[in-house]
Amino acid sequence: xxxxxxxxxxxxxxxxxxxxxxxxxxxxxxxxxxxxxxxxxxxxxxxxxxxxxxxxxxxxxxxxxxxxxxxxxxxxxxxxxxxxxxxxxxxxxxxxxxxxxxxxxxxxxxxxxxxxxxxxxxxxxxxxxxxxxxxxxxxxxxxxxxxxxxxxxxxxxxxxxxxxxxxxxxxxxxxxxxxxxxxxxxxxxxxxxxxxxxxxxxxxxxxxxxxxxxxxxxxxxxxxxxxxxxxxxxxxxxxxxxxxxxxxxxxxxxxxxxxxxxxxxxxxxxxxxxxxxxxxxxxxxxxxxxxxxxxxxxxxxxxxxxxxxxxxxxxxxxxxxxxxxxxxxxxxxxxxxxxxxxxxxxxxxxxxxxxxxxxxxxxx
Numbered sequence: 001x002x003x004x005x006x007x008x009x010x011x012x013x014x015x016x017x018x019x020x021x022x023x024x025x026x027x028x029x030x031x032x033x034x035x036x037x038x039x040x041x042x043x044x045x046x047x048x049x050x051x052x053x054x055x056x057x058x059x060x061x062x063x064x065x066x067x068x069x070x071x072x073x074x075x076x077x078x079x080x081x082x083x084x085x086x087x088x089x090x091x092x093x094x095x096x097x098x099x100x101x102x103x104x105x106x107x108x109x110x111x112x113x114x115x116x117x118x119x120x121x122x123x124x125x126x127x128x129x130x131x132x133x134x135x136x137x138x139x140x141x142x143x144x145x146x147x148x149x150x151x152x153x154x155x156x157x158x159x160x161x162x163x164x165x166x167x168x169x170x171x172x173x174x175x176x177x178x179x180x181x182x183x184x185x186x187x188x189x190x191x192x193x194x195x196x197x198x199x200x201x202x203x204x205x206x207x208x209x210x211x212x213x214x215x216x217x218x219x220x221x222x223x224x225x226x227x228x229x230x231x232x233x234x235x236x237x238x239x240x241x242x243x244x245x246x247x248x249x250x251x252x253x254x255x256x257x258x259x260x261x262x263x264x265x266x267x268x269x270x271x272x273x274x275x276x277x278x279x280x281x282x283x284x285x286x287x288x289x290x291x292x293x294x295x296x297x298x299x300x301x302x303x304x305x306x307x308x309x310x311x312x313x314x315x316x317x318x319x320x321x322x323x324x325x326x327x328x329x330x331x332x333x334x335x336x337x338x339x340x341x342x343x344x345x346x347x348x349x350x351x352x353x354x355x356x357x358x359x360x361x362x363x364x
Contacts (some may be wrong), residue, residue, distance in 0.1 A: 022124050023105075029117035031057040031081050040123075043097040065102055068092040080109045080121075092126070103127055143325050150258055153213040168202045217261055221251045222284065225261055230268075230282070239272050240279040247286050256346055259322045260284070260293055263330070266315050267295035267342040275299025275340060291346045298339040 017024055023040035025033050033052045041049065044063055051059035060081070066074035068091065080088040088109040096102050105123040112120045175195045217225035223245055230241035251257070264282065271280045277299040284293050316332060319342070323330035326346050334340035 022122050024123075025060070025121040026112075027081070027119045027121065031060075033060060034118075043095065043100075043103075045096075045098045063095050063097070065094040065096055067094075067107070080107075093123070095123070104130060139324060142321050146322065146325060147255075150213065154218070156212050158213075158215070168198060168205065172198050172202070214261075217257060218254075221249060222257050222260055223247055223249060225257075226264060226282070226284065229261075229265065233268065233272070237272055238278070239268075241268060241282055242279060243282045243284075245284040247284060247291075250286065252291060252348070256291065256326050256348075259326050259328065259346070260291065260344065262322055263319045263342070263344055264293055264295060266319050270315060271295070271297040271299060271340070274302070277339075286348070289348045291348055293342075293344040295342040296339065297341075301334045301336050301338050301340050303334075303336050 017037050020037060021039055023043055024037045025040055026035040028034050032055050036052075044052075048059055048062040051062060061076075064076075066072075066076045067080055069075050069077070074094050078086060080086075080091065080093075088107070091107050091109075093105055093107045094102050095105060104126040106126050107124075108120075108122045110120060112118055172195060175191055175198065214225050214228065216228050226243060226245075230243055233239050233241055252260075264284075268280055268282065271277060275297040277297045279297075281296045282294070284291075286292075319332075320330055323344060323346075328344055328346040331343045332340070333343075
């Protein structure tokens with residue numbers, strides 16, 4: 001039969017058989033392979049091919065490691081070759097392929113000639129789909145873990161601020177009342193020492209609460225949270241953070257704000273710990289539907305091609321992972337004695353449209 005007076009269907013079928021990337025096997029009624037295409041030959045070991053050439057009906061068993069049933073990932077029970085009662089028009093099998101090892105295949109096993117009981121087995125390599133699914137699952141898992149961490153940090157931070165810190169303040173008030181009572185000098189000194197210790201402890205609790213999850217980030221947004229953090233950095237470490245932004249009080253999705261805050265926090269701390277500088281430059285702007293963060297220092301830098309860096313590299317790895325969560329693009333650049341820069345761009349419109357991560361360097 002011809003369609004629109006073009007190529008005969010038989011020619012098209014032969015072309016598909018010869019050129020298809022799927023492996024195709026034809027079996028006779030006894031289970032012997034009577035024909036296969038080039039793709040099928042490429043995945044089979046030479047010994048299996050020899051057994052097929054002499055007509056061994058179990059030759060395919062030399063490469064097949066079983067199909068996936070409802071109960072097992074790989075099984076040979078009720079084999080598709082011998083079980084005519086079960087539907088094998090779509091299933092999965094594993095083959096021990098030449099030079100590659102065991103690979104999963106999507107399979108279809110059907111009768112194409114009922115009179116002569118000729119059946120065809122067609123196989124499509126699932127390796128790429130498996131890798132894609134695994135990558136997707138890993139990203140979903142990382143996203144869930146980071147979200148769970150942030151939620152738990154928020155809960156503990158609130159508890160420290162609303163419960164523990166308030167109890168500390170109440171105890172401090174009680175101590176200060178004691179100072180105005182008629183007590184011995186030695187006791188008064190002890191009270192004053194206890195007051196000083198509790199003040200230091202209260203400061204530590206407040207700092208821990210902010211580090212876990214700054215309430216100002218949830219209440220007022222990125223601009224206020226970063227300015228508060230940079231003031232704390234300058235007061236406690238002497239590092240001057242030159243911060244410029246045009247976003248003012250503009251708010252973004254909670255996930256986006258968290259990612260920007262954490263990446264900026266990590267980048268500034270990296271400069272503080274490793275760059276040997278007195279100041280860092282931070283810019284945060286909303287430009288053409290992208291939220292863009294840039295953290296630059298003019299410090300000692302590092303060689304991205306070297307395997308020996310200060311630190312573990314886990315901080316930068318975490319930054320890349322966080323950027324991926326919001327489809328952001330993260331770029332880390334550095335040269336010895338010429339400083340370092342961290343640039344993050346997050347699409348604010350159609351966030352799921354792509355984006356990627358430039359994994360130039362995980363080590364620092």
